[in-house]
Amino acid sequence: MTTFPAGTFTPAPGRGRIGRMLLTHARTELLLTVRNGEQLLLTLLIPLALLIGLTLVDVIELPSPRVDSVAPRVFALAVMSSAFTGQAIALGFDRRYGVIKRLAATALPRWLLVGGRLLACLAVVVGQLVVLGLVAWALGWSPSIGGLLGSLGVVLLGVLAFGALGVLLGGALKAEIVLALANIVWLVLLLGGGVIVATSSMPAGVADVVRLLPSGALADALRALLAEHAAPSVLSLVVLVVWGIAGAALAVRTTKLS
């Protein structure tokens, strides 16, 4: 019995420091996201392809310079991909594999289970936007400093709104259904939700509805700040906040550990 000297396991229980738990959890989530190839396709390669493609190829009619209108749309897409689709799918499968239950059985408080994931997601979004921003800049994009600063706040709101919706979807249904739905919703919002086709180029009745979607609101707000050098509409900010609060409130009730 020399493997475990006496006193090795003498109980000394207690909860770790909140900051350390949050950072360790977020770092683990971040590492797993970065290592996941499919996730990288969704978060980086598709937005990059759209950024370069829509800027260089005349598939949809855009004012010149094209990159100024393309960049904010692609940024909105990047936020949606990471915070909603990526988040929902990861959560769905983590529940399936018993990860959430494993972590819920530790001293990690419940709110930190989501907090660590959202922090990791924010870090991913920052990474995406830096890469996409540099490529856009190389393509001739010239944002204003004020617009850039303002868009930081809008991106944060977008991550929280889409993150809440991602947790709502990923926390409630079976992993395969989450996978299917998260991708379908992503595609529908990309094509018809005000991301690729701006609300300003939609028929009035349709545009009014799309402005109330989180995708339309986020794309509109980023377009105002980064392409039009104007303040985002109050409506777009309110829409993001309301989706975030509604999603979070519902997710608290419906999220299951396994």
Place this chain on the structure above:
Amino acid sequence: MTGSATDLAVEVSALVKRYGSVTAVDGLDVRLPRGEVLALLGPNGAGKTTTIEVCEGFRAADGGVVRVLGLDPATQGGALRPRIGVMPQGGGAYPGVRAGEMLDLVAACAANPLDPAWLIDVLGLKSARRTPFKRLSGGQQQRLSLACALVGRPELVFLDEPTAGLDPQARRLVWELIGALRRDGVSVLLTTHLMAEAEALADQVVIVDHGTVVATGTPAELTADNAGTPSLRFRAKAGMDTTSLTAALPERCAVTEPTPGNYLVSGAVDPQVVSTVTTWCAQQGVLAEELQVGRRSLEDVFLELTGRELR
């Protein structure tokens, strides 16, 4: 096994848990004194995991009272969880996470964790430290899961089938580990369907079937024979014709073969009976192995109580 609530690490009284129309746990009682090891022993589907999950606060009870370290796991989970260690049955890690990263994460949640690197080492996972969870063998996954349950230096650990899928060396290590936990004052509630495991490790064994307790006691109490009628058992080749043995024995004795190769001579065994049996074996040219008078094995008790049919 009496004591006030504070002496008990786990106290489950008349627990009921239903899934739709199925009653998984039906009036179960479990009392684990602090610092002891209790084994919930039962066939698959007996309600062992459900009981443990109610104690961990993962499932709400439909009836009965559950106190874990004096707390109600359903409503005081936040206060309870830092004090317990949990080893769930299977899974419990991100498929892509490296073994070392997973243990570091769980260790970060504790105030005074054991050194994760040391724990990885003693559990024989050093070479697998950088291997993703999905590429670990079943036994390695089990040992990592055990490490996660222990790293926070808990007062009480729940181990759901801790040795399932382990090779004999790893099983011995886990047994030694559970012995060390007990020695250091950690309370352990484990489930198993291995009789030898319950017999070797547990202070108290609770045999569960169809969601109710069918027997409870120390391994010695459970395997002691009823009312002073010792019986004799031995192992030999399966399927021997015992008619001549029965004829040679006094009338009060009966010979049966409860499981292939395991023979039981019941009915007031005395030295003469032992002599008759060994003589008969010698005549048959077989060596009676593990010849034992008096004590039943926990497996016999278990099969007697839960039936021999496969379910």
